[in-house]
Amino acid sequence: MSPSSVMDREHPYVFLEIPPEVPFELKPAGEKGWGGFATRFIARNSLIYQEPALFTLHLTMTQQVNDSAVLQAVKNLSKNDKQKFNLLHEASILQGNDNISELFITNYFALAIPSHKHRELYQPNLLGFFVFISRLNHSCVANAYVPQNMRKTISCYAARDIQPGEEITFSYCGEFPNMCRDRRHGLLDFICHCPACVPGTRFYELSEMRRQLIRGLHYLLLGLDLASSRRGGPSMIITDPELRDNAEKLNIPLMSRLFYESMVGLMLEEEGIMNGLTSEYITNRMSQMAEYLAEKSNVLAARKIMEQDRWMDRWLLASRTFGVRDRGDWDACATLQLIRAANRP
Numbered sequence: 001m002s003p004s005s006v007m008d009r010e011h012p013y014v015f016l017e018i019p020p021e022v023p024f025e026l027k028p029a030g031e032k033g034w035g036g037f038a039t040r041f042i043a044r045n046s047l048i049y050q051e052p053a054l055f056t057l058h059l060t061m062t063q064q065v066n067d068s069a070v071l072q073a074v075k076n077l078s079k080n081d082k083q084k085f086n087l088l089h090e091a092s093i094l095q096g097n098d099n100i101s102e103l104f105i106t107n108y109f110a111l112a113i114p115s116h117k118h119r120e121l122y123q124p125n126l127l128g129f130f131v132f133i134s135r136l137n138h139s140c141v142a143n144a145y146v147p148q149n150m151r152k153t154i155s156c157y158a159a160r161d162i163q164p165g166e167e168i169t170f171s172y173c174g175e176f177p178n179m180c181r182d183r184r185h186g187l188l189d190f191i192c193h194c195p196a197c198v199p200g201t202r203f204y205e206l207s208e209m210r211r212q213l214i215r216g217l218h219y220l221l222l223g224l225d226l227a228s229s230r231r232g233g234p235s236m237i238i239t240d241p242e243l244r245d246n247a248e249k250l251n252i253p254l255m256s257r258l259f260y261e262s263m264v265g266l267m268l269e270e271e272g273i274m275n276g277l278t279s280e281y282i283t284n285r286m287s288q289m290a291e292y293l294a295e296k297s298n299v300l301a302a303r304k305i306m307e308q309d310r311w312m313d314r315w316l317l318a319s320r321t322f323g324v325r326d327r328g329d330w331d332a333c334a335t336l337q338l339i340r341a342a343n344r345p
């Protein structure tokens with residue numbers, strides 16, 4: 001028996017009692033430490049696991065995660081739950097990290113709680129500690145996703161079909177689709193080795209191009225450079241000054257918007273990171289824009305575009321009416337500007 005397999009058999013995770021409904025097992029995952037591997041076939045868009053927080057920390061806006069806050073919360077746990085925390089702590093020590101706050105930071109998800117005030121919907125200072133979904137590793141081309149949660153529970157869904165034995169991964173940052181490798185690695189605190197992060201491969205080159213393109217398309221749609229470290233500040237992702245100015249004023253014709261949105265969809269699909277939630281989100285945004293169309297020919301063209309199931313087909317059709325003007329353009333632009341002004345902090 002090799003020394004590593006002896007170590008693996010005695011690893012703290014082996015003693016974690018995994019609930020029977022969890023469709024993955026914990027195993028070593030190379031340089032990523034341990035990870036979760038599917039124990040059965042998981043169909044695209046289906047729920048993988050819904051998990052309640054082991055405990056939560058509600059910090060004030062100026063407070064940071066600290067050892068005493070974490071230890072105080074752990075003290076109030078049941079014996080069983082304390083044991084889970086201790087096993088994760090032991091595993092963390094094996095990886096050379098004895099720091100309690102760090103352990104919390106590696107295993108938390110920010111929780112959103114509904115609030116009467118729209119702007120307070122997302123409360124980044126309510127943090128939940130999760131034992132099982134936190135065992136899943138990151139990938140920039142993940143096969144699962146964890147949507148923004150609304151209560152003290154998080155859910156993980158399959159972004160595509162997952163075969164038994166396949167490692168289940170999700171993206172630790174929802175905004176990675178429009179960021180190139182260097183920017184992503186600047187935000188992660190480790191070097192990711194997923195297929196989109198290994199330079200010199202065809203997939204890597206295509207991935208870099210696709211993400212740069214998505215970044216530019218987002219600029220055209222939102223007038224914002226979401227991938228910039230100075231978000232909201234000046235950006236040169238669109239070099240044509242007139243087009244950039246129109247994007248910043250949200251003055252992009254509706255039919256062009258449908259084309260840009262379809263192209264984002266196509267790029268995400270080609271990259272292998274389109275999931276049910278994102279698809280629904282882009283489709284809704286396209287439908288909302290189409291509502292402003294006033295010319296009959298454009299209304300019909302938009303309807304045809306939206307009827308297509310594949311993003312490639314939507315994009316091809318949308319390219320035929322790209323740049324066509326509509327009487328509803330001005331109305332849409334004015335409304336988008338009002339929404340932006342209302343949402344400014």
Ligand SMILES: C[S@@+](CC[C@H](N)C(=O)[O-])C[C@H]1O[C@@H](n2cnc3c(N)ncnc32)[C@H](O)[C@@H]1O
Binds near residue numbers: 031034035107190191
């Ligand atoms: C929440 S934990 C995930 C589970 C962890 N691998 C374990 O053994 O418990 C996050 C940590 O896993 C490692 N990790 C996750 N995804 C990775 C990736 N794609 N490449 C390298 N390391 C990764 C990093 O050390 C990261 O800080």
